[in-house]
Amino acid sequence: MTATAMLARSARAVRWYVREVMGDAKYERYVRHLQAAHPGAPVPTEREFWRQHYAEQEASPGTRCC
Amino acid sequence: MTSRNTLVLGDPQPERGGAVELRTDPALPPVGLRERGRWTPLKIALWVAVAVLGGIGWSIIGLVRGDEVNALWFVVAAVCTYLIAYRFYSKFIERTVVRPDDRRATPAEVQNNGKDFEPTDRRVLFGHHFAAIAGAGPLVGPVLAAQMGYLPGTLWIVVGVVIAGAVQDYLVLFFSMRRGGRSLGQMAREELGVIGGTAALVATMVIMVIIIAVLALIVVNALAESPWGIFSIALTIPIALFMGVYLRFLRPGKVTEVSLIGMVLLILAIVAGGWVSETEWGAAAFTLDKVTIAWALIAYGFLASVLPVWLLLAPRDYLSTFMKIGTILLLAVGIVIVQPVVQMPAFTEFAFTGQGPVFAGALFPFLFITIACGALSGFHALISSGTTPKLIQKESQTRIIGYGGMLMESFVAVMALVAAITLDKSLYFAMNASAALTGGTAETAAQYVTSLGATGGDGVTADALNQAAADVGEESLVSRTGGAPTLAVGMANILDQIWAGSGLKAFWYHFAIMFEALFILTTVDAGTRVARFMLSDTLGNVDRRFRNPSWRPGAWIASIIVVAAWGGVLLMGVTDPLGGINTLFPLFGIANQLLAAVALSVCVAILCKKGLARWAWIPGVPLAIDAVVTLTASAQKIFSPVPALGYWAQNATYSQALAAGETSLGAATTVTAMEAVVRNTAIQGTLSILFAGLVIIVIATAVVVSIRSIRSGSASDNEEEAVPSRIFAPRSLVASKRERELEAQWAATPGAPSAIGGAHGNRHGSGH
Secondary structure: OOHHHHHHHHHHHHHHHHHHHHOOOHHHHHHHHHHHHOOOOOOOOHHHHHHHHHHHHHHOOOOOOO | OOHHHOOOOOOOOOOOOOEEEEOOOOOOOOOEEEEOOOOOHHHHHHHHHHHHHHHHHHHHHHHOOOOOOEOHHHHHHHHHHHHHHHHHHHHHHHHHHHOOOOOEOOHHHHOOOOOOOOOEOHHHHHHHHHHHHOOOHHHHHHHHHHHHOHHHHHHHHHHHHHHHHHHHHHHHHHHHHHOOOOOHHHHHHHHHHHHHHHHHHHHHHHHHHHHHHHHHHHHHHHHOOOHHHHHHHHHHHHHHHHHHHHHHHHOOOOHHHHHHHHHHHHHHHHHHHHHHHHOHHHHHHHOOOHHHHHHHHHHHHHHHHHOOOOOOHHHHHHHHHHHHHHHHHHHHHHHHHHOOEOOOOOOOOHHHHOOOOOOOOOHHHHHHHHHHHHOOOOOHHHHHOOOHHHOEOOHHHHHHHHHHHHHHHHHHHHHHHHHHHOOOHHHHHHHHOOHHHHOOOHHHHHHHHHHOHHHHOOOOOHHHHHHHHHHOOOOOOOOOOOOHHHHHHHHHHHHHHHOOOOOOHHHHHHHHHHHHHHHHHHHHHHHHHHHHHHHHHHHOOOOHHHHOOOOHHHHHHHHHHHHHHHHHHHHHHHHOOOOOHHHHHHHHHHHHHHHHHHHHHHHHHHHHHOOOHHHOHHHHHHHHHHHHHHHHHHHHHHHOOOOOOOHHHHHHHHHHHHHOOOOOEOOEOOHHHHHHHHHHHHHHHHHHHHHHHHHHHHHHHHHHHHHHHHHHOOOOOOOOOOOEOOOOOOOOOOOOHHHHHHHHHHHHOOOOOOOOOOOOOOOOOOOO
16 A cells, blocks of 8 residues: 555544544434435434434433543 | 343354354344454563563552652553553453343444434444543542652552453443443442432432532632633633534534634633733733632533533533543653653652641542542443443443543543652642642742651742742642642643743643633533433422423522532632632542442442352452442541541531630631631531441442342343344454454445444445
8 A cells, every 4th residue: 555545544534533523423324324224214404403412412411520 | 040131042152263253143244253362472472571561660660769760651551551451351351240242232223213322433432432431530639649659649540440440430331231221320229229229319419519519619729810711711601602603503513623613712712811811901800719710610500501502511512522632642642752750759758647738638548539530430430321331332342442441541640640740849739738738828838848848849939939830821829729730730841841942831731721621611511410400300209390301490490409509519618718629629539439339339239130249359349449448538537536637526626616715726717717617517527427328328238139139049130131233343442354354244245234323334434
């Protein structure tokens, strides 16, 4: 593998990891889940999805450690 | 027997050097792989090398005297110990008691809803779990414990995590996962019965209140009389609001983008804080006393609890996660590059006399109480049950996430300790002794530190203390107790040396303060919210309307009660004539260790019920250590005749002085202050009694339940029905060669479900 290919690959891996950990990829994953598990179910827009997400967080808060 | 839990007959174990494929469906590739390595000469040599290197590290830390110890050895000794503990001890625990079965579907797979139940890539989940467990505790505890010298703290942080903290996190995570992701409270009720369960619930609520109060006190102490700090921390609120609005209305879902913007704004806020604090109006407007800051925090806690999550809490959390991981990496790099020299001795006299100025009490038990989170944190049991177990792909991954995640946390504690012990001794004591001892000014503090003799670094001048404060852009560093400012000075020292001569020390100091305050404020607002929900749930027994989280009056009432509870303790600490941190921090530690006792008791009871009583020592030994530590500390706090140590002895001293008509005693120079001491010690003493009582109840019920199930000989537990798994994922962070082959096999199988998110075709990220 050439150096540039390796660099590009590492950059992709870093991007993937950051998007997953921070939550950017949450919506895409949800849509894929819907398509796989409930084909034909209405797919929310990204905006609707995040509104729903925060509404659920509102109802069941997660704790943070000391 | 637990036959219902065994899907496929038998529990095949691979031979040495071999592997067993675990299948649930002949049409699908294997859902699990059990590999057993062979001891090749290369592997043996590698582990011997790790052991030898670790041994050298420990020898240098433990035996070398009178020479300058390079702090890098602390990192080496810790990391080598972690590697060996993970490879051998956690493997042993896995094989004897955990016995994961990758043929069983995890709750994430069974109940996958794409949201809170969702098979999540193990590397991502490791990051999430670590971000959730890492807080201010492991940063602050080791700093305070440094008053006893570096050796006791280092030993307990590393040994404690290996035998206690990581074991607790691992077992709780696994047991909760087998129970559909149930919370610690629910597990306590199921496993320990009504009495034990109720004691656990009460303990959790009281602990939340104490923990929030003490953390808030640390922030208050870090920001008092610091216009720079106040200005930049205050700006985080509008920054978070902006991020919230941005994410809701402008670009939903662009979390990293908005966090980067937030980060840049944060840096600007720190820089701007420096400018503002140098102007006359800025210094006047942003120099606040402790009581004002405490009230501001109380108001903030209340608002954060009732405002919508998306507006304040969620964006703050993103910012905090970003800062957390970034700063910890920065500090690790700093220690490796700068290799600071240790200034503290291995032991100070305070380890034995118990008369340390930072907190009272001898090494046993107060070292363990003070370090708490870095070695064993009961609070983690709340994360390891409930949130994380609902996201695990495969049962065998609990080892890296539970045990491995806690090792990382311990590493953070080691770095915090390094930052504190590489600090000038006299500065350390001038900063961490309460104003009651130092007198609050540079002149009196210099006298006090000089009076400590060799322990205090053979004296210091007032000018030197003033210079140290000026270096970090502060008016004074005297009696800046709570650990956060000390850690910030330590970090600033290290980071400043990376780019020597850049003159950024004041920036780094405030960067570190910002980082800690963000951590803590995130815990304060999330904790207030969680406690509010727990309270609403309990109040729901009285008035059903409280059960409905969207009933606004209920949310307001519960929030007010919770905030009043921790706000009261906070104000008590802030106004305490005797110091605050030194009296309250032990309560914080005891509360945290009490929660650990609850979690470990549940683990012991579960093992006995599963018929694994002969391995019950695995959580049993840490439980015994924890119980002895917590109860001895509580007993000393309740019964000790030494006023500095015993709450009630202090209470009696001041009551008698008041009754005798005296108008001042020690640091309390007015009758009002003396009355405050009487009131505070009464509250602290009562809490100590409550905590000790709860520990005894929980452990006693666990012992009764365990003995009963050993006697009856019938194995029963509350695990959920086993469901065959239909996904595959590697066990650890890096996939083995055979695991990669299996991943490729799954990717090539048409119609096979993906291990991530329950959809097929998501291959990015896998397999590098």
